[in-house]
Amino acid sequence: xxxxxxxxxxxxxxxxxxxxxxxxxxxxxxxxxxxxxxxxxxxxxxxxxxxxxxxxxxxxxxxxxxxxxxxxxxxxxxxxxxxxxxxxxxxxxxxxxxxxxxxxxxxxxxxxxxxxxxxxxxxxxxxxxxxxxxxxx
Numbered sequence: 001x002x003x004x005x006x007x008x009x010x011x012x013x014x015x016x017x018x019x020x021x022x023x024x025x026x027x028x029x030x031x032x033x034x035x036x037x038x039x040x041x042x043x044x045x046x047x048x049x050x051x052x053x054x055x056x057x058x059x060x061x062x063x064x065x066x067x068x069x070x071x072x073x074x075x076x077x078x079x080x081x082x083x084x085x086x087x088x089x090x091x092x093x094x095x096x097x098x099x100x101x102x103x104x105x106x107x108x109x110x111x112x113x114x115x116x117x118x119x120x121x122x123x124x125x126x127x128x129x130x131x132x133x134x135x136x137x
Contacts, residue, residue: 002135002136002137003029003030003135003136004030004133004134004135004136005026005027005029005030005133005134006131006132006133006134007023007026007027007131007132007133007134008129008130008131008132009022009120009129009130009131009132010022010129011127011128011129012120012122012127012128012130013122013125013126013127014066014122014123014124014125015062015065015066015121015122016051016053016061016062016065016066016119016120016121016122017062017119017120017121017122018055018058018061018117018118018119019117019118019119019120020055020110020112020117020118023041023118023132023134024110026134027039027134027136030134030136031105031108031109031110031136032108033108034105034108034136035106035107035108036104036105036106037104037105037136037137038102038103038104038105038136038137039102039103039104039105039110039134039135039136040100040101040102040134040135040136040137041100041101041102041103041118041132041133041134041135042099042100042132042133042135043099043100043120043130043131043132044130044131044132044133045094045099045128045130045131046090046091046094046095047087047090047091047094047122047123047124047128048090048094048120048121048122048123048124048128048130049093049094049096049097049098049099049120049121049123050097050098050099050100050101050118050119050120050121050132051097051098051101051118051119051121052101052103052112052116052117052118052119053065053116053117053119054115054116054117055115055116055117056115061119065119065121069093069096069097069121069123072093072096073089073092073093073096074089075087075089077089087123087124087125089123090123090124091123093121093123094121094123097121101118103118105136
């Protein structure tokens with residue numbers, strides 16, 4: 001039997017943001033009693049993404065992710081899709097990082113590695129609330 005909840009994450013500006021605790025606080029009821037399972041997270045946006053990354057030195061992770069993605073997908077290219085303003089690079093970055101992740105569940109807890117955490121990568125400069133669908137099977 002599955003469990004699902006739609007979560008609204010707090011507004012955040014452009015960058016890579018550790019959201020593990022925020023996610024877990026929303027899905028705690030669904031984790032109860034799950035000895036072995038999977039958590040699937042899907043973000044319902046095209047200018048933000050989800051990923052798993054190192055959670056020990058958060059500031060460096062943010063810096064490195066922003067630096068690498070800005071190098072791979074520069075914001076100053078001649079973007080043709082500009083209906084939403086000058087941040088069209090956000091759609092390409094979101095596609096590269098991805099809209100979903102899956103995490104094993106063991107004993108009612110996320111089975112992340114010691115130094116792993118769930119990150120929201122926000123590619124728009126202005127803060128936005130983001131909607132994530134959490135499914136536990």
